[in-house]
Amino acid sequence: MxxxxxxxxxxxxxxxxxxxxxxxxxxxxxxxxxxxxxxxxxxxxxxxxxxxxxxxxxxxxxxxxxxxxxxxxxxxxxxxxxxxxxxxxxxxxxxxxxxxxxxxxxxxxxxxxxxxxxxxxxxxxxxxxxxxxxxxxxxxxxxxxxxxxxxxxxxxxxxxxxxxxxxxxxxxxxxxxxxxxxxxxxxxxxxxxxxxxxxxxxVPTLAYNDIKDYLITRHHQTETAAAEIAYLSNGNLTDALRMLQHDAKSYHALFVQWLRFCFANKGLDVLTFVEQTAKMGRENQKNFLRYGTNFIRECCLILADAITMVHLPERELDTAKKMASVMNIPKAQAIVEELEKAHYHIERNANPKILFLDVSLQIIKILNLKTIPTGNHYIPN
Known part of the structure; x- marks a missing residue:
């Protein structure tokens, strides 16, 4: 080599x-x-x-x-x-x-x-x-x-x-x-x-641009697809290559739509979302939750006035700024905790329909009802 x-x-x-x-x-x-x-x-x-x-x-x-x-x-x-x-x-x-x-x-x-x-x-x-x-x-x-x-x-x-x-x-x-x-x-x-x-x-983790450029030049990914996989992989090329083996899709639009349904407390739309994600397959479900976790953490950086540290494509950055306007850091941290728990249970073969419904209800409580789930260390608004 x-x-x-x-x-x-x-x-x-x-x-x-x-x-x-x-x-x-x-x-x-x-x-x-x-x-x-x-x-x-x-x-x-x-x-x-x-x-x-x-x-x-x-x-x-x-x-x-x-x-x-x-x-x-x-x-x-x-x-x-x-x-x-x-x-x-x-x-x-x-x-x-x-x-x-x-x-x-x-x-x-x-x-x-x-x-x-x-x-x-x-x-x-x-x-x-x-x-x-x-x-x-x-x-x-x-x-x-x-x-x-x-x-x-x-x-x-x-x-x-x-x-x-x-x-x-x-x-x-x-x-x-x-x-x-x-x-x-x-x-x-x-x-x-x-x-x-x-x-x-x-040996440091790989830079975002190194993974992105590699996916474009060696694996012929589009700019958008390469950017999303590089973002999700967090410097881990092994993870990036694994993601290539599964359906190429953008998780951004779906995740933001989910948050909007939860924020507006649209029960029927949430149920439609749950049905949709339950059919995605476990690897895509895990990647979707991982994307959501990373996206909300970027919102936390915006809330903390650390915009220079945010690493999102321009379109997603604009959406993150809008999302940051309807939440605070405790709420964002509580959502991250729910997404991480969901990722953990998906890895252990939890029923995806029940799981995503439960997570949706928790996010509704956090965003719409302004309630931080009990049992964690976050300070309610």
Whole structure:
């Protein structure tokens, strides 16, 4: 994988390339970034650049023998470790390497749910077991075979239990030219003994414009559709790609219409809306609620006189200003809480018709009857 294939993260790409060119490559590094930020493809592109036989100023060449093998994830000096769903105690990452190559090549912005879909996971819990730790030690005990560096990329070290302490020696005192790259999402869940032995590199969430431009140029989305998906994804490209697999539609008009029905307390129109949303399918229902949550939060920024921080297309911004005129921050926060609870229950297969009716009634109470639902911490108007 080349750096040019990775969305955004230009500053970090330059930082990694500079470290290689100045011969400042730490033997143990931790790329820490949220899901969908591109930490894993960055690690692979970085390893490919290290091994490239004809490095360019801003990327690997992509055509040398080493690069061609990296593109297929079949270089003899490139190794992977990752959580898996072991059927036998002696299973290791190598047992599932073919599935791993297929999954990563199909989508470098893979997450654990996507990875689970490539395996016969059943109800097993993902982990990185002691057999895999011993396999890592074995892999890294040999000198590089073809390239200057032998690289092991460990995805999601959060799934290393206390058995991970077996890796401390190989991390702290590796063989010459052996590089250990950890790719993580949650620093607090990593063993402190491992964390303290790595150089931390923080990977930020992707910028709104990076995701929007990617959806337009690579997936041929319209400006409006790309803007809405980028807005909903909150910097998570994995989420953005998932949304592409479902019906492309604008949630803005439907959500604003819903709020207007609730504000005017139009019972029959609310019932029509409930019937409509109940037929949308769960993924679209979740995306709709997520859009609503984000939209109301933008209204809160307007109410707090932080208009410069609002990130909405012009048409939606105008609507948000009008909506902000009929609510205050406690009301907006109460609506957000109802939408978040609804999203939680949709994920857990709640009946959508009953759920959206209940949420509609709560929003009517908040907007029309000016009543903050009891049981929360918001101050009523």
């Amino acid at each position: 080349q750096f040019k294939e990775i969305i955004g993260q230009d500053t970090l790409k330059r930082q990694l390339i500079k470290a290689v060119n100045e011969n400042r490559v730490s033997h143990a590094q931790l790329l820490l970034g949220p899901e969908g930020s591109g930490s894993l493809p960055l690690a692979v592109a970085y390893a490919q650049y290290l091994s490239c036989e004809d490095k360019q100023p801003d990327d690997s060449c992509g055509v040398c023998s080493s690069c061609r093998k990296y593109q297929k994830l079949m270089h003899p000096d490139l190794h992977f470790s990752y959580p898996f769903f072991a059927k036998h105690k002696d299973d290791t990452a190598l047992t599932f390497i073919e599935q791993w190559r297929e999954a990563f090549i199909a989508n470098p912005y893979i997450n654990l749910d996507i990875w689970r879909g490539y395996l016969d996971a059943e109800n097993k819990q993902a982990n990185i077991n002691i057999a895999e730790c011993h396999q890592i030690i074995k892999k890294l005990s040999f000198k590089p075979f073809e390239s200057k560096y032998k690289v092991l990329i460990l995805w999601l070290p959060e799934y290393l239990d206390k058995e991970g302490n077996a890796l401390l020696k190989v991390i702290e005192e590796p063989q010459p030219n052996t590089l250990f790259i950890l790719v993580a999402q949650n620093q607090d869940q990593i063993l402190n003994t491992i964390l303290s032995r790595t150089q931390l590199i923080k």
